[in-house]
Amino acid sequence: MAQEVRGVIAPGKDEPVRIETIVVPDPGPGEAVVSIRACGVCHTDLHYKQGGISEDFPFLLGHEASGIVESVGEGVTDVAPGDFVILNWRAVCGQCRACLRGRPWYCFDTHNAKQRMTLASTGQELSPALGIGAFADKTLVAAGQCTKVDPAVAPEVAGLLGCGVMAGIGAAINTGNVGRGDTVAVIGCGGVGDAAIAGARLAGAAKIIAVDIDPRKLETAKKLGATHLVNSRESDPVEAVREMTGGFGADVVIEAVGRPETYTQAFYARDLAGTVVLVGVPTPEMKLELPLLDVFGRGGALKSSWYGDCLPSRDFPMLIDLHLQGRLDLGAFVTETIALDGVEEAFERMHHGDVLRSVVTF
Numbered sequence: 174m175a176q177e178v179r180g181v182i183a184p185g186k187d188e189p190v191r192i193e194t195i196v197v198p199d200p201g202p203g204e205a206v207v208s209i210r211a212c213g214v215c216h217t218d219l220h221y222k223q224g225g226i227s228e229d230f231p232f233l234l235g236h237e238a239s240g241i242v243e244s245v246g247e248g249v250t251d252v253a254p255g256d257f258v259i260l261n262w263r264a265v266c267g268q269c270r271a272c273l274r275g276r277p278w279y280c281f282d283t284h285n286a287k288q289r290m291t292l293a294s295t296g297q298e299l300s301p302a303l304g305i306g307a308f309a310d311k312t313l314v315a316a317g318q319c320t321k322v323d324p325a326v327a328p329e330v331a332g333l334l335g336c337g338v339m340a341g342i343g344a345a346i347n348t349g350n351v352g353r354g355d356t357v358a359v360i361g362c363g364g365v366g367d368a369a370i371a372g373a374r375l376a377g378a379a380k381i382i383a384v385d386i387d388p389r390k391l392e393t394a395k396k397l398g399a400t401h402l403v404n405s406r407e408s409d410p411v412e413a414v415r416e417m418t419g420g421f422g423a424d425v426v427i428e429a430v431g432r433p434e435t436y437t438q439a440f441y442a443r444d445l446a447g448t449v450v451l452v453g454v455p456t457p458e459m460k461l462e463l464p465l466l467d468v469f470g471r472g473g474a475l476k477s478s479w480y481g482d483c484l485p486s487r488d489f490p491m492l493i494d495l496h497l498q499g500r501l502d503l504g505a506f507v508t509e510t511i512a513l514d515g516v517e518e519a520f521e522r523m524h525h526g527d528v529l530r531s532v533v534t535f
């Protein structure tokens with residue numbers, strides 16, 4: 174039987190979000206219905222509301238979530254009712270050219286549930302944010318979007334691994350290949366940048382330089398493992414990073430802002446043959462201009478990090494285990510827990526940089 178539950182809907186461009194009754198169908202083949210325990214408020218949800226991602230209103234928002242599998246459809250063997258899972262937005266296909274070459278974290282054909290959830294009042298089909306839609310009591314996803322992890326973890330902590338925190342940690346350990354003794358600089362210390370700092374520490378980086386314009390954010394970055402802080406409003410970040418690295422620049426520079434100016438800073442704050450990782454998300458009108466001779470002459474690697482180049486089935490359980498052992502402080506990313514009706518106000522606080530993450534708990 175299809176179920177009616179509460180969900181947070183973005184009805185139209187820039188309109189305030191509101192709670193509506195939504196219809197969640199029974200899971201079809203390869204699908205699962207998940208009872209949500211917690212879901213973080215991410216910038217991407219705000220971008221959906223603002224119409225910056227697509228025009229397919231109404232959206233069912235929320236995508237950084239953990240929950241308990243309630244029911245599964247035909248042919249689902251990886252998860253079962255009762256499993257505690259983190260939802261991911263890249264369920265890999267196993268058959269595309271990336272998957273077949275053994276690089277499933279690049280999967281070019283990820284999938285979501287085939288059936289659609291609808292608005293109870295009008296029957297209108299909903300577009301779930303990143304194929305998840307977890308600001309809801311329950312949601313319908315592809316079973317491959319569920320990754321089972323140790324249920325000992327707090328749900329509000331676990332959910333954050335589903336998006337921003339994984340993107341940041343993965344930018345450092347998967348894309349940037351940060352290793353023991355490396356020097357690392359992170360430009361932009363919001364949730365993703367701070368996670369990159371935590372990832373660099375986990376990987377054994379010797380020096381971790383946090384760069385931001387907000388002193389409050391730099392303080393949080395320090396708690397998560399930054400060894401050096403640069404306020405880029407007060408000093409030139411390229412000069413500062415070079416000074417802190419013997420005049421050379423950092424081995425790995427992670428750009429977690431997504432702007433041409435900060436990317437250029439990342440490019441020049443990097444040592445010869447070093448790596449730049451772009452994990453900040455730019456907007457369509459942005460253009461990058463760099464002397465091609467410098468791109469050639471400085472060598473190394475310029476990489477982009479999609480979802481931290483993560484493989485949920487490999488990375489989620491491992492990072493939750495490290496957290497439970499006290500080696501990765503995922504709890505530091507949760508600024509506050511809120512109720513389902515607090516999402517609109519949480520957007521406001523996020524926009525002003527007052528929180529790292531607000532998390533809706535159920």
Ligand SMILES: [Zn+2]
Nearest residue numbers: 266269272280
């Ligand atoms: Zn694939």
Ligand SMILES: [Zn+2]
Nearest residue numbers: 215217336337
């Ligand atoms: Zn997100």
